[in-house]
Amino acid sequence: MLFNSFNYLVFFVLVWLVFWFVIKDRQKLQQAFLLLVSCYFYMFFIPKYIVILALTIVVDYWAGHALEQSQNVHKRKVILVTSVFVTCAILFVFKYYNFFSENISHLAGYFGGECSIGILKWALPIGLSFHTFQSLSYVFEVYYGRQKAERNFLTYSLYVMYFPQLVAGPIERPGNLLNQLNQPFIFKPQMASDGMRLILWGLFKKVVIADACAKIVNFTYLGMDTASTIDLWYAAVLFSIQIYGDFSGYSDIARGSSQLLGIQLITNFNFPYFSRSISEFWSRWHTSLSTWFRDYVYIPLGGNRVTRMKQIRNVLIVFVLSGFWHGAQWTFIWWGFFNALFVIFSFVKLPAYLGKNWLMIPITFLITTCLWVLFRAENMHQAITQLDTMLVHFKGGNGIEYNLKLWLMIISFFAMEWLLRKRSFGLDIEHWPSAARYSTYTIVFFVLFFMAVYPANQFIYFQF
Amino acid sequence: MKSFLIKLVVFGSIAVLSHIVAGYFMNGTTDSNYLRFLRYPNHGLIIGTSRAAQAICPDDMVQHSGLFNAGFSMLTSPYGPAYTKYILKQLDTTQRSQAFVLCVDPWSLSSAFDSITGEENWIENDKMVGETERLMNPNWEYLIEQYSYGWGNIILEHYRPTQGMILHDNGWLEVQRKFDPAKAKIRQGGKLENYKKDVGAGRRPSTARVESLRNLIRMLRPYGKVMLVRIPCSAEFRAFEQQFWQSFDQEMLSLGNTEKVQYWNPEELNRVLPFNDGHHMNYVGAHQFSKMVDRSLLEQ
Numbered sequence: 001m002l003f004n005s006f007n008y009l010v011f012f013v014l015v016w017l018v019f020w021f022v023i024k025d026r027q028k029l030q031q032a033f034l035l036l037v038s039c040y041f042y043m044f045f046i047p048k049y050i051v052i053l054a055l056t057i058v059v060d061y062w063a064g065h066a067l068e069q070s071q072n073v074h075k076r077k078v079i080l081v082t083s084v085f086v087t088c089a090i091l092f093v094f095k096y097y098n099f100f101s102e103n104i105s106h107l108a109g110y111f112g113g114e115c116s117i118g119i120l121k122w123a124l125p126i127g128l129s130f131h132t133f134q135s136l137s138y139v140f141e142v143y144y145g146r147q148k149a150e151r152n153f154l155t156y157s158l159y160v161m162y163f164p165q166l167v168a169g170p171i172e173r174p175g176n177l178l179n180q181l182n183q184p185f186i187f188k189p190q191m192a193s194d195g196m197r198l199i200l201w202g203l204f205k206k207v208v209i210a211d212a213c214a215k216i217v218n219f220t221y222l223g224m225d226t227a228s229t230i231d232l233w234y235a236a237v238l239f240s241i242q243i244y245g246d247f248s249g250y251s252d253i254a255r256g257s258s259q260l261l262g263i264q265l266i267t268n269f270n271f272p273y274f275s276r277s278i279s280e281f282w283s284r285w286h287t288s289l290s291t292w293f294r295d296y297v298y299i300p301l302g303g304n305r306v307t308r309m310k311q312i313r314n315v316l317i318v319f320v321l322s323g324f325w326h327g328a329q330w331t332f333i334w335w336g337f338f339n340a341l342f343v344i345f346s347f348v349k350l351p352a353y354l355g356k357n358w359l360m361i362p363i364t365f366l367i368t369t370c371l372w373v374l375f376r377a378e379n380m381h382q383a384i385t386q387l388d389t390m391l392v393h394f395k396g397g398n399g400i401e402y403n404l405k406l407w408l409m410i411i412s413f414f415a416m417e418w419l420l421r422k423r424s425f426g427l428d429i430e431h432w433p434s435a436a437r438y439s440t441y442t443i444v445f446f447v448l449f450f451m452a453v454y455p456a457n458q459f460i461y462f463q464f
Numbered sequence: 465m466k467s468f469l470i471k472l473v474v475f476g477s478i479a480v481l482s483h484i485v486a487g488y489f490m491n492g493t494t495d496s497n498y499l500r501f502l503r504y505p506n507h508g509l510i511i512g513t514s515r516a517a518q519a520i521c522p523d524d525m526v527q528h529s530g531l532f533n534a535g536f537s538m539l540t541s542p543y544g545p546a547y548t549k550y551i552l553k554q555l556d557t558t559q560r561s562q563a564f565v566l567c568v569d570p571w572s573l574s575s576a577f578d579s580i581t582g583e584e585n586w587i588e589n590d591k592m593v594g595e596t597e598r599l600m601n602p603n604w605e606y607l608i609e610q611y612s613y614g615w616g617n618i619i620l621e622h623y624r625p626t627q628g629m630i631l632h633d634n635g636w637l638e639v640q641r642k643f644d645p646a647k648a649k650i651r652q653g654g655k656l657e658n659y660k661k662d663v664g665a666g667r668r669p670s671t672a673r674v675e676s677l678r679n680l681i682r683m684l685r686p687y688g689k690v691m692l693v694r695i696p697c698s699a700e701f702r703a704f705e706q707q708f709w710q711s712f713d714q715e716m717l718s719l720g721n722t723e724k725v726q727y728w729n730p731e732e733l734n735r736v737l738p739f740n741d742g743h744h745m746n747y748v749g750a751h752q753f754s755k756m757v758d759r760s761l762l763e764q
Binding site for chain 2: 189450
């Protein structure tokens with residue numbers, strides 16, 4: 001069930017009405033209801049895969065309890081490793097097995113041998129990487145003693161399965177979501193109004209900006225061999241805008257839906273394209289993932305409090321893992337690697353005037369755009385060919401029709417985000433006079449009404 | 465809560481009202497498929513892909529009036545179970561003297577196959593023909609689930625149809641583009657390249673689709689005349705199709721003979737009629753060709 005579909009609208013309105021009007025003020029019943037509808041939401045994709053999710057929940061719920069009850073350092077480590085192993089094994093089988101199988105086979109072929117361990121023809125459970133990481137964050141927090149183990153299995157299951165963030169995040173932490181689920185649900189008008197604004201803005205980003213960009217990007221990628229340098233730059237820039245609109249739009253709708261149910265999810269994006277360096281970009285882009293890697297990989301490896309060489313190693317490990325988290329392809333691994341290089345480069349102290357210069361914003365955007373080429377490409381060959389035509393061997397011609405309406409929307413979108421960059425999202429206009437506020441809502445609504453595009457494709461991050 | 469609900473109801477009402485207003489503008493300009501999901505009384509059907517949709521105008525078929533053009537596109541309506549199900553919904557089973565023109569070409573009878581499992585990809589199953597359950601007027605199911613734009617676009621398209629594309633009430637898709645041989649040649653180059661590189665490379669003839677076509681002929685025969693037609697395309701396109709499926713004409717001829725229906729393959733028209741892109745017939749050519757189909761059907 002996609003957030004931008006009629007099905008979701010009907011589903012959510014019914015859930016909201018029952019939640020606040022039928023079972024109001026009965027916390028356990030409200031929790032059970034949310035869990036039930038979350039199961040329904042998940043089963044809308046591939047129903048049988050709910051068993052996999054259940055396995056992750058049972059294992060990590062048990063691990064949380066076992067960790068809390070045990071004082072023995074060795075035993076606690078064994079429990080942690082068991083939990084991480086089982087949870088990641090599921091992820092490995094569904095997401096990474098074929099990647100390793102194919103690469104082992106290629107490697108054997110390279111050395112003249114033969115090694116075929118077969119291919120699994122299973123579809124990837126939707127959002128697997130997201131709920132695996134969310135479940136693991138609970139185990140880590142209990143292990144480090146920052147979170148008490150959850151007694152109620154239903155509450156814990158809801159923490160992993162809570163539908164607004166189930167399939168593409170934000171990757172929640174128990175300190176935020178689990179603690180809110182344990183409080184009585186109270187309707188807060190201010191939070192609900194913010195929720196509605198988030199949904200409206202998220203829809204605008206997804207169906208007006210991202211999906212319209214996607215049409216041109218996909219068209220260019222179909223004719224990649226004949227595309228000129230200008231075409232490829234154009235497609236690359238539009239893909240940067242597409243992926244931001246798509247993923248941050250999804251996150252906004254997720255947060256908005258959740259706020260209408262009285263639960264505040266963590267912020268996932270903080271105007272990332274206004275960053276002045278790649279390092280800053282990563283502190284603003286998909287922050288629920290980058291802070292996950294920071295807290296559970298980077299800091300345990302020593303973080304910044306080690307020698308410069310080890311710090312570089314830590315950054316490389318985190319970014320390569322982060323790339324691999326996105327997908328079992330070399331393109332993602334190299335994407336992570338090159339991002340790491342740019343972050344490492346930022347260790348070099350730049351002159352203060354350069355670090356604050358507004359020119360660093362478009363430069364950072366262009367670097368990010370080139371790196372997204374790796375992310376979008378179907379394989380390394382395609383990525384190298386595109387980057388080669390974009391940066392080295394220029395090719396003439398121009399096969400793209402420039403869409404003036406789309407650019408008007410893109411410029412308005414970024415202008416709005418720039419104007420509100422100190423606020424929490426691009427339509428956070430609660431402080432505006434009511435006439436300006438309601439006029440803006442009306443304009444956004446009618447832009448959606450006239451210009452929305454609803455292709456059959458899903459949100460990009462659903463595949464992870 | 466009360467004040468929030470009031471605001472919600474006000475904005476919700478504006479949203480619902482806007483959509484209802486847009487609903488009043490639904491017609492052949494809405495998109496190139498909407499009208500085919502309404503229930504129209506007809507005396508027969510023209511069946512096929514986008515070639516059929518653009519090449520046969522039922523109003524020109526004076527000897528066989530009241531036909532409805534039910535052709536969609538290569539991705540949406542190749543011969544197979546989903547399209548057959550749709551045709552059965554459009555079929556008027558109360559009449560026995562109807563006419564059915566089944567347009568065939570290598571693309572409507574071929575499929576892509578999974579490179580690992582070898583399974584045939586019934587691509588149309590999760591497209592509009594496979595997914596839309598009901599034909600009704602107006603068809604809200606289609607608009608909600610298949611219409612790919614904000615509904616305000618229905619109003620915009622009503623006043624300014626994209627690229628002059630109009631779907632007539634009889635199902636004929638008219639592309640109102642003035643014929644320019646030079647531009648048509650450029651478009652043909654791109655189209656042919658696309659078919660050679662992407663469409664043709666990933667597909668192969670499908671015995672299951674041919675079988676579906678055979679079953680469809682058998683299902684339609686009790687209700688009237690059935691004819692198989694290979695719609696003309698440019699000579700260059702035909703040459704590529706010949707390369708893709710060498711025995712296509714013989715197989716269709718044999719199918720026609722076995723099922724006792726005519727297979728009409730007016731190959732000589734490939735060099736006579738004008739095509740927008742080598743693949744789809746220009747509207748001027750469509751008027752001429754429709755009359756020929758009408759005459760040929762009369763000879764059945």
